[in-house]
Amino acid sequence: MTQRQTEQVLEVKDLTVRFPIRGVFGRQDGAIKALDGVTFELHHGEILGLVGESGCGKSTLGKTLMGIQKPTAGSIQLDGKEIAGRTPKEARALRRRLQYAYQDPGASLDPRWKIGRSLEEPLIIHANLPREERLQKVTEILQAVGLPAGHADLFPHEISGGQQRRVGLARILMLNPEVVILDEPTAGLDVSVQATVLRLFADLRETFDLTYIFISHDLSVVRLMCHRVAVMYLGRIVEIGPVDEIMNAPKHPYTQSLLAAIPKVNGIRVTENFWLEGEPADAAHLPKGCRFQGRCPHVQPLCREQDPPDRTVGAQSAACHFAGEIYPPVPKQRENA
Ligand SMILES: Nc1ncnc2c1ncn2[C@@H]1O[C@H](COP(=O)(O)OP(=O)(O)O)[C@@H](O)[C@H]1O
Ligand SMILES: [Mg+2]
Numbered sequence: 001m002t003q004r005q006t007e008q009v010l011e012v013k014d015l016t017v018r019f020p021i022r023g024v025f026g027r028q029d030g031a032i033k034a035l036d037g038v039t040f041e042l043h044h045g046e047i048l049g050l051v052g053e054s055g056c057g058k059s060t061l062g063k064t065l066m067g068i069q070k071p072t073a074g075s076i077q078l079d080g081k082e083i084a085g086r087t088p089k090e091a092r093a094l095r096r097r098l099q100y101a102y103q104d105p106g107a108s109l110d111p112r113w114k115i116g117r118s119l120e121e122p123l124i125i126h127a128n129l130p131r132e133e134r135l136q137k138v139t140e141i142l143q144a145v146g147l148p149a150g151h152a153d154l155f156p157h158e159i160s161g162g163q164q165r166r167v168g169l170a171r172i173l174m175l176n177p178e179v180v181i182l183d184e185p186t187a188g189l190d191v192s193v194q195a196t197v198l199r200l201f202a203d204l205r206e207t208f209d210l211t212y213i214f215i216s217h218d219l220s221v222v223r224l225m226c227h228r229v230a231v232m233y234l235g236r237i238v239e240i241g242p243v244d245e246i247m248n249a250p251k252h253p254y255t256q257s258l259l260a261a262i263p264k265v266n267g268i269r270v271t272e273n274f275w276l277e278g279e280p281a282d283a284a285h286l287p288k289g290c291r292f293q294g295r296c297p298h299v300q301p302l303c304r305e306q307d308p309p310d311r312t313v314g315a316q317s318a319a320c321h322f323a324g325e326i327y328p329p330v331p332k333q334r335e336n337a
Pocket of ligand 1: 032
């Protein structure tokens with residue numbers, strides 16, 4: 001880690017987002033806890049992976065950090081400055097420093113506008129630059145993301161999915177952000193295109209001195225790209241730590257299950273009898289105690305009583321009463337092997 005990587009850019013504490021459920025006649029009938037006390041720090045220049053099953057709150061976290069979604073409670077500090085309760089005017093200035101790249105970049109581009117116009121747009125809104133300079137910047141950024149300047153004159157439907165990702169990224173880079181939240185940035189791309197897009201992210205991080213939150217459900221991509229990983233389950237970060245530690249010695253039974261579910265070399269899984277069974281609990285009706293109790297192979301009476309605190313084990317932190325005391329099953333040795 002370099003000196004700058006120890007600098008904290010973002011500090012998130014107890015971030016909570018509840019979506020009200022409307023019953024008959026529009027009356028509120030409970031709430032979905034999309035985020036339930038999310039706490040973590042982000043350091044300058046790092047890539048923090050955010051993983052977890054669909055619906056666990058990854059996109060909600062990204063949108064809340066960006067200010068698109070209002071938090072119900074909690075604190076977000078950017079360089080020590082509270083931004084959770086910002087006014088629209090403050091939000092506009094801050095939005096330049098923190099950017100959220102949507103899961104589907106095609107959706108963030110106006111199909112009626114040429115790409116150059118879409119790229120220029122954030123500068124028209126946010127910066128007071130003469131047209132000449134805006135166009136100059138469009139050309140520069142297109143080149144930075146590996147597209148010819150001539151692409152400015154094309155429409156979104158005239159380019160491929162991989163090129164749309166690059167344009168989506170270019171649009172964000174127009175504003176010189178410090179932190180970029182990439183939401184499933186390679187979803188839906190061919191494996192070969194994925195590799196080049198991932199390399200582009202790595203290069204751009206160097207060139208533009210960026211910090212990433214990298215949302216993905218693909219653990220093999222996270223292992224390749226990220227310095228640290230946060231594992232989310234039903235609105236909470238249940239485990240966080242350096243990527244190697246998390247991948248080699250997961251401390252939370254949910255992380256252990258996720259890793260066990262990755263197909264291994266030759267399609268043989270190294271662990272047996274340790275499947276992630278069933279569905280997550282209902283985010284509108286979390287059980288008393290641990291949110292993972294219904295699927296946990298190690299569940300104890302305590303887990304049905306108390307929501308576990310975050311326990312520190314080495315460089316990791318895991319929200320499990322028994323973190324550091326439970327292990328995934330040892331791979332069965334094949335006899336006569
Ligand atoms: N605008 C919304 N209104 C109501 N519920 C929502 C909204 N956005 C997300 N949710 C719910 O919040 C939970 C988390 O969703 P999301 O953050 O999209 O998860 P992920 O990105 O991990 O798949 C889900 O239960 C989802 O249905
Ligand atoms: Mg999502």
